Amino acid sequence: TLEEIIVTATRREASLQDVAIPMTAVSGEELERKFAQDLRDLTNASPNVQFEPVGIFQNAASFYIRGQGGGDIESATDAKVGIYVDGVAQPRVSTALGDMLDVQSVEILRGPQGTLFGRNSTTGALNITTAKPSSDGYVQIDGTVGNLDAYRIGLTANGGLSDTVFGKFTIMKTERDGYLKNTFGGTANVVDNLFARGQLLFSPNDQLDITFSVDYCKDEGNGINYV
Numbered sequence: 281t282l283e284e285i286i287v288t289a290t291r292r293e294a295s296l297q298d299v300a301i302p303m304t305a306v307s308g309e310e311l312e313r314k315f316a317q318d319l320r321d322l323t324n325a326s327p328n329v330q331f332e333p334v335g336i337f338q339n340a341a342s343f344y345i346r347g348q349g350g351g352d353i354e355s356a357t358d359a360k361v362g363i364y365v366d367g368v369a370q371p372r373v374s375t376a377l378g379d380m381l382d383v384q385s386v387e388i389l390r391g392p393q394g395t396l397f398g399r400n401s402t403t404g405a406l407n408i409t410t411a412k413p414s415s416d417g418y419v420q421i422d423g424t425v426g427n428l429d430a431y432r433i434g435l436t437a438n439g440g441l442s443d444t445v446f447g448k449f450t451i452m453k454t455e456r457d458g459y460l461k462n463t464f465g466g467t468a469n470v471v472d473n474l475f476a477r478g479q480l481l482f483s484p485n486d487q488l489d490i491t492f493s494v495d496y497c498k499d500e501g502n503g504i505n506y507v
Contacts, residue, residue: 284296284297285297285305285307287299287303287305287385287387287407288387288407288409289301289303289387289389289396289405289407290396291396301389301391301393302389302390302391303387303388303389303390304325304326304327304329304387304388304390305385305386305387305388306322306325306385306386306387306388307384307385308382308383308384308385308411311380311383311386315424316380317379317380317432317454318377318379318380319331319341319376319377319380319386319406320332320333320377322386322388325388326388326390328345328346328347328390329344329345329388329390329404330342330343330344330345330349331343331377333377334373340373340376340377341359341363341373341376341377342373343359343360343361343363343373343376343403343406344361344403345361345388345390345391345403345404346390346391346403346404348360348402348403349361349403358371358400359371359372359373359400360400360401360402360403361401361403361404361405361406362393362397362398362400362401362404362405362406363376363405363406363408364397364405364406364407364408365408365410365495366408366409366410366491366493369397369398369400371400379432379434379452379454379473379475380408381410381434381450381451381452381475381476381477382410382411382436382448382450382477383408383409383410383411384409384410384411384412385408385409386406386407386408386409387406387407387408387409388404388406389401389404389405389406389407390404391403391404392404393405410477410479410493411448412448412479412481412489412491413438413439413446413447413448413479413480413481413491414438414440414446414448414481415439415440415446416438416439417438417439417440418436418437418438418439419435419436419437419438420435420436420437420438421433421434421435421436422434422436426456428456428457428458428459429455429456429457430455430456430457430471431453431454431455431456432452432453432454432455433452433453434450434451434452434453435449435450435451435452436448436449436450437449437450441480444482444483444484445480445481445482445483446480446481446483447478447479447480447481448477448478448479448481449476449477449478449479450476450477450478451474451475451476451477452473452474452475452476453473453474454471454472454473454474455471455472455473456470456471457470458470458502468502469501469502470501470502471501472499472500472501473497473498473499473500473501474496474497474498474499475495475496475497475498476495476496477493477494477495477496478493478494479491479492479493479494480492480493
């Protein structure tokens with residue numbers, strides 16, 4: 281039997297097979313199996329979709345769905361592919377390729393999604409849902425190392441603060457030396473990112489959940505055209 285995949289693209293939980301939207305859903309467990317660090321690693325998971333960085337800006341996103349999209353990071357324009365984290369629109373793509381922290385699922389919706397996601401999703405939408413706090417108390421540490429003194433280490437702490445209030449804190453640090461040498465000194469394509477998220481969930485009964493969430497991002501790397 282195939283596992284049932286629950287999505288929220290229609291603003292309510294429903295089975296992927298019952299949703300009349302061309303879309304691809306990737307669960308948090310599948311992201312871990314793919315060792316996905318950011319949205320670029322999902323390019324091969326969905327047809328007609330391409331996620332790439334924008335030139336000199338490592339975390340800025342160039343999103344194309346069905347051949348349509350853009351990579352303009354200027355504040356005067358909006359992306360054609362809407363990005364939504366826990367239902368909140370991300371109007372700029374400057375940090376869209378940041379490390380994915382404690383993600384529950386990613387839904388890639390192809391085609392115009394203006395009916396449910398607003399006017400800035402003419403090409404499609406990315407609906408990212410983060411994992412919510414729970415009563416389970418745990419601390420999880422993940423890490424990877426690689427060439428060029430690369431490392432990625434993350435910490436997640438989750439637990440109940442009372443019978444109705446639950447909290448979660450996640451932080452991720454990623455660094456890597458650049459692999460392009462600058463003839464005038466230094467290296468280019470250096471990665472130096474810090475991402476953090478804090479969440480509080482107030483759940484007084486089975487019918488009501490209120491979540492407070494704060495995200496933080498700091499990017500001190502440089503791009504391929506660094507001088």
